[in-house]
Amino acid sequence: MSVSTRIPVFTTIEDYRLWRDKAFEDKKSVGFVPTMGALHDGHLFLVKRSLAENELTVVSVFVNPAQFAPHEDLATYPRTLPHDLSLLSNPRIPAHRQDVAQQKGTFVEVKGYGEQMEGRSRPAFFRGVATVVTKLFNIIQPTNAYFGQKDIQQALLLRRLVGDLHLPHPTPNRLHIIPTARDPIDGLALSSRNAYLTPTERQRAPIFYAALQEVSRAWATGASKREAVRRALEQLEVAKDEGEKHGVEIRVDYVEMNDSDTFEEVGDEQVQRPDGAPVILSGAVWFGRTRLIDNIILGNTDGIIAEPK
Template sequence: MSSSLPACSIPLFDTVASYRQWRRNAYDEKKSVGFVPTMGALHEGHLSLVRRSLAENDLTVLSIFVNPAQFAPHEDLATYPRTLPRDLALLEQLSVSVSGGTRTPSAVFVPTVHEMYPSGISQNTEEQKGTFVEVKGYGHQMEGRTRPTFFRGVATVVTKLFNAIEPTRAYFGQKDIQQALLLRRMTRDLLLSHPEPQDLIIVPTTRDPVTSLALSSRNAYLTAHERESVAPALYSALQAARVAWEGNASKAECIRRAEAIIEDKKREVNGSVDLRLDYIEMNDPDSFEVVSDAMSRQQWEGHVAGRPVILSGAMWVGKTRLIDNIILGAAHTLGIVE
């Protein structure tokens, strides 16, 4: 462990070489390894992924790495919350009871930027040198419309992390549904063995028990008023669209009802909070293509029996961009299981 890292009862590794020695021992002992990749600033959503991994694997590894490649030059790389000592303290308190004993986190991978990008890294894609991963045709819709270089950065860093960690299973949250489904496709397309596509597990979104706001590290940017009274409007809007969809309204009508919720909230705050809707949309979970405006639930189910729809949205509350989604239909067909 590097002397620059905080003291921690969990083994910490800041180089691939040191981690790989630990991983070889796990191989020799024929132990399964669950993996939870994070950018730190841990919250209950992250911890739910860790608990799931602890319950399903002999060993559980987390990574904490703020990835420069997924931030555009104008985005919040410099100000993204970095709370490593607090993160490690939370992990030290975490345990899950299983048959035969108790499991706790086994290791934390905390690499430097140079370790992850030995050729160097710039937030400007035009200046980047080295090897990058792109899942073509699936990264320009939904979140990719607003953040066109985001998924290239995510696919690159997760490929690196999978190569370093060699997990039996990896765990991602439904809040970032496009990311999780895109990464599962990537594991299939690149013929990865650690993890295999079916072992990329998507865990339902963890929400605030009072407001139902999807938990996110960026929620730390919100004021108490924004977090409790304004930000929950996004989920309320998605719920309004879901009710309309279940009532067999057209997709266009579903979106209209959702947008009306945001407009009502904007009138309510009356300029005291800068509230801006980025998008609310419905997409095919396989292609990410937009569902046609005229499509209704009955028509969709007749068109692609058994396939759900992703209803997602993003909005700005002050300087904070929030995302959320609801699966319309059988979420388990996407591998999302409580």
């Protein structure tokens, strides 16, 4: 694809490494924002953070087949490179189904940390993420890398990966998790998948984050995990009934609380964490044929989330 842009576009590793070697020679810091394209304001928020903290910034656009389960259609994922480049050019930044089990070659897997939360619903997803991001880190060799909180398990898993493998670029403390960018009116987390929502589905999608906020409030006032999550599920059940009246199918995949270090589920009767350690409240909900994910970090987020500067 030939795209006119003032931004350098590298389509081969060799060409990119020549550019990176020059940055090394000039002792310039390089920020990195990995994406699968279809950029939105959430991505641009990460890019803006990287531009503010680094002398150079690299954005990768790669629709990773290894992240798609057999029931997820790779061919329908939006590919909007010309539009993506147009967004990145503005300095005022506001295939086919895959049988993952049959894939051959070298893969990276963070054992014991990819089966919980999202991994329970999307087997082999994190193997695909870990593999392609390891490749990208080896190619880009970023000083800093930026990920959104919306994909919190992915970001924390990758932070563990770079530490376990002793990667020099980036080091764990330079893999930054940036707060989720949200619609300023209704709070819906910005996501490429929002484009799949019909207008009627989009109108009802904010109930998901509202339900998570209800869990957060209950947890803060001393409710057990079981009671706090129950309130969210009840709220989503009401939304489901209301959605049916307007032809919108709403299905809850999960709403759960997990340890931010091990990703293991918090006990049903637990009331907050006695040590003040953070807990990940996360969930996934289907609105029609579109699956949305979101999360809130409960407790102390120091060391997890890089707050706005």
